[in-house]
Amino acid sequence: MHVNSENILSVKDLTKSVQVEDKTLVLLQPLNLTVAAGESIAVVGSSGSGKTTLLSILAGLDLPSSGQVYLKNKPLHQFNEEQRSQVRAQHVGFIFQQFLLINSLTALENVMLPAELANLTDARARGEALLEQVGLADRLDHYPSQLSGGEQQRVAIARAFIAKPDILFADEPTGNLDSKTGQHITDLIFDLNAKEGTTLVLVTHDAKLAARCQRQVEMDSGVLTEPTVEQVSNNAKTSNVESTKTQHHDVETQNSAAQATTPQVG
C-alpha cells in the first residue's frame, strides 16, 4: 500500500488531551500512522473530529500528550520549540485555509520568506519562478490586500513549495474559496506536488478533494481509522453531488470548529 518504503512521517501511540477546569478532554485517542516519502494522504473527518489537532502535532506546531512523532527520523515529541522550528524550516511546507500571508509584505516577499529562513541563496529567483508558475508573474509587488482570495492562495502555494520541502501540510486549502477557484487551486497543488515529488498531508472534510490523494485516513471523535478502497470511492461519488451545496455550510462549521478548538490547545 505504501508507495515508498522510506517513511518520512511515523507516529506511534500518539494521544492528545487537554485539561479543561477539572476535567480531562481527550482530543486524540491513541493512534498510529506512517506516511511514506512522496505519498499523498488525506485526513478527512467532520468538524471537531480532531484532524486539525493531528495536523498541528504532525507538523511540529504542537506537542502530543504522549506517544512518538518522527519527521524525517527526527523525534519531534522530544524537541523544544526552537528545535521544532528548525525542522519546519528545513523540511516542512504549509498551505492554510486562511492563506495566512503577511499583510505588510508583497507577494514576492511572502513567497521568499521560507527560502530565506532556510538560508537558500536564490530566494528571489525561485520566488519569481514559482509565482510565474502559479500565474502571478505580473503581481510580484502586490500586497495581499490587493489580491483576490484565489490569488492569495496561489501566493501561499508558491510560498509552500519555494524551499522544496520534504513534506507539505495543507489545511482545508480550498475551504475559503468558491468551487471554481477551489478546483483551480487543487489542480495547482497536485501538479506542483507531482512535479516536486513532495509528500502531501491534506486535511479536509471535502471527500472529492480527499479522493485525489493516494491514500485517505478518517478522523472521528479523536479516533483515526483507515477506510477500505470501496468506502473511499463511495464517499467520492456522493460528495460530487453534495459538495457544491454544502460548501457554505462547511465553511461555517469549520469556523465554529476552529472557535471550539481554541481553548483546547495551549
Next chain:
Amino acid sequence: MMSSANQKASTMWFTQSLRLLHHELRRGELTIIFLAIVLAVATVFSLTGFSGQIKHAIVANSTNTIGADRVLRMSSEVDLSIIEKSQSLALKSARKIETESMAFAGDNMLLSELDAVSETYPLRGELRIKTSLTQSESMVVNAPKQGSVWVEPSVLSRLDVNIGDIIEIGVAPLTIAGIVTDIPDRSYRAFIAGPTVILNIADMPKTELIQPGSRITYKYLFAGETDAIETFETWIKPQINESQRWYDAKAAQNRLSRILDTAEKFLSLASMLGIVLAAVAVAVASRRYGQRHQSTVSIFKALGASISHVRKLYCLHWTLLSCLSIATGLVVGYGLLLLGVNAIASYLSLADAPLTFVPFLTAIFTGLLCAIAFAIHPIMTLVKSSPLNVIRGFSQDKVARFGLHQLPPILALFLLLFIFSQDLVMSAALLLGGVVVSFILLLLGRGLMSAGRSVGTKAGKSWHLALANLKRRASENSVQLVSFTIAIKLLLLITVMKSSILSEWEQQFPEDTPNHYLINITQNQIDPLKTFAEENNIANQGFYHVYRGRLSAINGIKTVDEDDHDKPAQSDEKSGNQAKQETKKTEQKKSRQGMGRELGLTWRTELPEENEIIAGQWWQVGDEKPQVSIESNIAERLEVELGDDLTFTLGSDEFTVPVTSIRKVNWQSRQLNFIMVFNQSVLEQFPTTSISAWSILDKDRDLVYRFLANFPTITVMDFAAIMAQLNSIIEQVTVAIQLILILVVLAGSLVLIAQVQASMEERERELAILRTLGAKGSLLRNSVLYEFVALGAIAGLMASIGMEIAVYILQSQVFNMPGSFHFQYWLLGIGAGAFFVGTIGMLSCWRLLKLSSVTLIRRTM
C-alpha cells in the same frame, strides 16, 4: 558555498527587519508611535536647549555679573575706614548708587531705574554705549562725564528726546550723551520701574534725590589680586551687619541661575504632562502594533523562524524606528529652538551661546524611555506569539490591568520626573499626585459617561448608540478623557486669568481708590502738596513718614533671612538641597526667621483705616512708651506674639520695642499699609521722607502731573503702569504655558487617534452589523460623531468645574475678592472640547465611514 550561506543567514534577519520597517512606515502603521516620540524628543530638546542657552547667555557667558570681584551692598553710605582699608591693600574700588526716580523732558515724565556710577566703574566686565543711533559698533566706557547721562534706547522714544537733548533727573538737568547697550551688573528682576539711566555719581547730590528715608541702594565694588581680595574679605566679613550684603560674582550668578533653574523646572514639569501623554500614545499604539503583528510572528515561526530570529527582527525594527523618531525629534526640536531664539532676539541675543550636550542627552534619553519602557511589554508578548496560532486562530488577549508589566512604564515616568525636577521627594509627590488627580477625574468621568448612557436612551437613535458606545469603551476612553480635561482646564484658567480676574479685581475698587503713589516727599514739600490736593479735590490718604529699616532680632535672637545662604560669609562649601536644608536646620536653632528684606516703617497716633486690632491694644495718644504693632500674617510667619521684643536696625542705629498689638490689614485695599507701625516716640527722632497715595481722576491727570513736575525729586508711581507691567508679565508667562498646552493637546490627540485605531477592528464589526441590519449611513456617521462630541463635552465640563474651583481659590486666597462664576467660559470649555475631540475623532474614523456597505461587510464577516 556553505560560508556564503551562513553569511547570508547572519544578515537575513537584518534584511527582513528592514523590509518590514520599510513597508510598515509606508503603510503608516507606525505613524502614531513615530509622531509621539518625535513630539517628546522635540519638546525636551527645545526646552532644555533653550533654557540652557538663556542661562549661558545671562550667567555663564557674561564676563562678570557684578562688575567687580566683590560687592558690598547697603542702604546707607559706607564707613570711610572700609575704603581706606581697601586702598591700603591696593584694591581698585568703584561706587554705585541705585534708585528709582522720575526723568522729565518737557511735559513728558518717565519712571526710570537710576544708576549713578563713579569714574572707575565697572571694575570687571564691560559697560558699552553707542553715541549715535546709526553707530554700528558699541564702545567700552566707564562713567559718563559730569552733566551727562547714558540711557537705554526706550528712554528716547518714551520721553520723545534724542541724543544731545537735555532731561531732568530730580532737579538736575543732564545731557543725553549716548545709548547704553551692555550693563555688566544688569538687574534681572521681574519688576523693574523702567528703563535704566546712568549718570555720574558726582551729579547725584545735584539731583536732590537722596533724602532721609529714600529707597537708595549703595554699592561698593572692589577688585584686585586674589590674595588682597581675600585678605580684605577676611577683614570685612565680621563687620557686615543685617542691613548689608557682601557677595561675589558666583553668589550673584548662583542666585540668578537658581531663578532660571526654577523657571526651567516649572516649564519642564508642566511639559511632563505632554511627554507622559506622548508615552501613553506609544503604549496604546504599540499594543495595537503587537496585536496586529501576532499573525506575522506566528507565520514566521510556523515557517521555521527561531525565537531569536524573530526577536532580532523586532529589536532591530524597534531600534530603527526609535532612532528615526529620535533623530527627527532632534531636528524638529532644533527648529523650535531656533524659533525661540529668534522670538527673544530683541531681549537677549543667544547667537553666541553654545548648545551643550545636555539637551541632546536629555532628549535622546526621553525618546528611548518612551520607545522602550512603554513598548517593551507588547513587543515581548509579540515575540512570544505561538506558531500554533496559525491553526487555532488569533486571539486579542486582554492584558491584565494591573501587573508586573506596568512596572517599566511607572519606573520610566518616575525617572522622567526625576530628570526634570532633580528632586526625589518632588518626583514621588508628583507621580502620586498625578495618580490621585487622574483617579478623581476618572471616577467623575465614568459617572458622567454612565449618566450620559441613561440620558441617551431617551435621546434620538444616533445619540443612543453614541452614548452606549461611549460607556462601553469607558476604560479605553479614560486616558484621553483625563488628558483633554487637564488641557482644557489649563487653557480655560489662562483665558479667565487673562481676561477676567485682573479686570474684575480692578473693578471692585471704589472710585476714589488711590491710583498713584507719591514717594520720596520731603518735609517742606508736604504742605504745598496738601494744599494742592485740597484745592483740586484730589482724594488722598494723607502723608506717612517712611523709615527704611530691618528687623534684626526677635527676643534678643538674631533673625536670619531666607536668602542668607547666598552670602558667602555664611554658606559653607556644601551645595544642593540637602546642604541647604542642613544649614537651615542648624540656623533655626540659634536664630529666628527674618523678613528677608528691608521694611518700610512708619509711626501713627491713630489706627489706620482698613486695619483691625485682633490682639492687644492700640496705644493712647501721647503714650511715650516705645511700642510696635505688627501685621497678623507676618506675626504668624515669624511666630511673633504679643509682648515679644523686636529689635530694628535703621542705618547704624538699633532699637528694641515690645509688640503691644497685632493688626489684620486689608492688603487688597490699595491703601498705604505697613507691616510694622510704631508709636511716635520710637521713630520721630530719625530724619525721613514721606509717602502718599492719591486718587487722580483721568480728567485731572494733566493738571496733577504738571503740578508734580514742580517737585522733580518726588517719585510718582502710576498704579495703572504697574498693572500694565503685571499684565505684560502674565502675557509672557501665558505664551510659555500656551506652548506647553499645545504640546499637551497634540499629545492628547495622538492618544485619541491611537485609541481610535486600536478600536478600529471592533468599530468595523459594529458598523458592519448595523449596516446589515439596515442602518442608514447618516445614523452611523452621527453615532460616531456624537460619541466623540460627547467625550469632548464631558472633558470640557470636567475642565470647567476644575477651572471654576481653581479660579475660586485664586479669588479668595490670592486676590481676597468674593468668588464669581464664569459660565461663559463653561460654554467655551464644553464647546471647544466637543468641537476639537469630535473633529479629531471623525477624522480618524473617516476612512472607516467612507467604506461602502459591501466592503465593510466583506471585510468583517
